[in-house]
Amino acid sequence: MNETALPQPRTSTWLAARTLCWREIVRFFRQRNRVIGALGQPILFWLLFGTGLARSFRLSSDASEGQSFLEYYFPGTLVLILLFTAIFATISIIEDRREGFLQSVLVAPIPRSAMVLGKVLGGSLIALVQGVVFLALALLFEVDLSIASLIGLVTLLFVSALALTSLGFVLAWRMESTQGFHAIMNLLLMPMWLLSGAFFPVPPAAGTIGWSQLALHWCMRINPVTYCVAGVRRLMYDDAALIGIWTPQLATCWIVTGCFAGLMFALACWIAGKRVTGDML
Amino acid sequence: MTIRTAISITGLSHSYGERQALKSLDLDIRVGEVFAFLGPNGGGKTTLFRLLSTLIPIQQGNGTIFGLDLSRQQTDIRRRIGVVFQAPSLDKKLTVSENIRHQAALYGVTGADLRRRETGLLDQLGIADRANELTETLSGGLRRRVELAKGMIHQPRLLLLDEPSTGLDPGARADLWQYLNQLRAAGVTIVLTTHLLDEAERADRIAILDQGNLVAFDTPDNLRDSIGGSTITIAVDDPERLVREIKTQLAPEASVVDGRVRLECEDGPDALARLLQEFGDRIQAITLAKPTLEDVFIQKTGHRFWQDREEAA
Structure with missing residues (x-):
């Protein structure tokens, strides 16, 4: 019998990515603590900070104008939900490696990019579902969302989730323990979120501001997450509600978020594509 | 052309930093045989297993599986081999059936073909009634059967198993060998690593590895007769x-x-x-x-089978 000539089914990148993506989703919803962790904490933060800081937050000298803090903080919380879900999804890579599941994927006849796509897509869809659930709370405000801006919003959330999950993948791929990931989360991911205009507005660069405010302005301006938050803000609220808040144009938000997602996904594929001795740590 | 050699390696070496795990190995494994790599822990078995399963790249030397180059034709090799790792590779949050179906999708097996193969494997392995249970609820022996089902779903002609009996009670071990013998009868080449002397006795031929060296390579009977x-x-x-x-x-x-x-x-x-x-x-x-295989080991290496491990402990 000629062993090499045996008929073998053709493997498909998309089929492999789809099955790995579906696995992520099934796993997530079977672990109730993950659902609660990713959705519950941001909602709790939103309610506590939103109501607690309401009186000290004024965007305009005229109290009747501008947004309440609950409203201002809403897009930031939405992105925080995406971030938390992305973090949990990518921590699962470390678990997959430690628990042994990853090894059977690594010796399957599929490109590593299919594995990355499955993981990132799964994590992003979970994040999107949670984001949309939270979005329903926006009905509490008098936000006038057209169908077009709702579709835009869901799409932007999905692209943002892709970017954040890919970033998480890049950070988690070579990590040996979930403790190490928590350190990265506190040192990199949470500051990225805090400096995105989610929690406090980007200080304006113009006018008479001190050097520290100017430094903060530029830190926040080069942070890609700023554009995810600003994009959500632009799609949710009209221009009048954004007076006094430095907010990039919607087109800029789309371009930066799209590039952020593309770059992070490419980086994740590249970093996972290198077959090295240390694959099984 | 008929290929009679399942695995062929020449001059295969591998190092982790300063430590050399494999030292210039040469051997051929024939199509259809049950072949065991026997050796104490740290002997180089797992490294060799990882190289043969394409998990890690070859540093030095050459290897082929069914005539396909291990350095250049990994994807073609992966389609033809089934791999059962020592560490469980099951997703505990998925059911038996879901684990098998996900694995099948990675190998492009879907639809009616998948259903037929899955039913056949679950029946053959005696786990058909567990198909819808989460794998985290199964015993070690049953999980190993699911691992075997995962490894065989794409009907490979070569099955690689790393320490397949580890953690199994004698009954589960007997079941495992019953299944492996069925595969052998169906013409599947089986290559396993083991640190258990009695398990190596069941193989057609064995290679004894010690500190990265191939110290003996023959049938168990010939090895015993040699001393x-x-x-x-x-x-x-x-x-x-x-x-x-x-x-x-x-x-x-x-x-x-x-x-x-x-x-x-x-x-x-x-x-x-x-x-x-x-x-x-x-x-x-x-x-x-x-003489036992342990006597063969002692004669070839000058120390007892477990000596290194005991000293390390």
Whole structure:
């Protein structure tokens, strides 16, 4: 019998990515603590900070104008939900490696990019579902969302989730323990979120501001997450509600978020594509 | 062209930093045989397994599986081999059936073909009634069966197993071998690593690895025959002195292994009688046994099978 000539089914990148993506989703919803962790904490933060800081937050000298803090903080919380879900999804890579599941994927006849796509897509869809659930709370405000801006919003959330999950993948791929990931989360991911205009507005660069405010302005301006938050803000609220808040144009938000997602996904594929001795740590 | 060699490796070496895990290995494994890599932990078995399963890249030397190059044709090789790792590769949050279906999708097996294969494998492995249970609820033996089902879902012609009996009770181990024998009868080449001497006995041929070296390579019977008729082990107070005396009077190949005098001889009962006659007053215990694979290991390496591990511990 000629062993090499045996008929073998053709493997498909998309089929492999789809099955790995579906696995992520099934796993997530079977672990109730993950659902609660990713959705519950941001909602709790939103309610506590939103109501607690309401009186000290004024965007305009005229109290009747501008947004309440609950409203201002809403897009930031939405992105925080995406971030938390992305973090949990990518921590699962470390678990997959430690628990042994990853090894059977690594010796399957599929490109590593299919594995990355499955993981990132799964994590992003979970994040999107949670984001949309939270979005329903926006009905509490008098936000006038057209169908077009709702579709835009869901799409932007999905692209943002892709970017954040890919970033998480890049950070988690070579990590040996979930403790190490928590350190990265506190040192990199949470500051990225805090400096995105989610929690406090980007200080304006113009006018008479001190050097520290100017430094903060530029830190926040080069942070890609700023554009995810600003994009959500632009799609949710009209221009009048954004007076006094430095907010990039919607087109800029789309371009930066799209590039952020593309770059992070490419980086994740590249970093996972290198077959090295240390694959099984 | 008919390929009769399932695996062929020449000059295969592998290092982790300074430590050399495999030292220039050469061997061929035939199509259809059950082949075991036997050795203590740290002998290089797992490294070799990872290289053959394409998990890690080859650093030095060459290897082919069914004539396909391990360095360049990994994807083609992966389609033709089934891999069962020592560490479980099941997703505990998924059911038995879901685990198998996900694995099948990675190999492009879907639809009616998948359903037929899945049903067949679950029946053959006796886990059909567990198909919808989460794998985290299964015993170690049942999980290993699911691992086997995962490894065989794409009907590979070669199955690689890393320490397949680890953590299994004797009953589960017997079930495993029953299944492996069925696969052998169906013409599947089976290559496994093991640190269990009795498991290696079941293989058609074995390769003994010690500290990255291939120290022996043959059928279990030939290996045992290669070291003479029988082995005598003697417990005494001063083994070194007794060895010196035996060497001058009876057998030049006597040695001290693990605090006991040990010698192989063609005519065991006769040598036993002479030893008792000459040194009977000093001997505390004496045993005569047919050589085992452990005796082969001791003769080839000069130390006991578990010595390294015990010292490390």
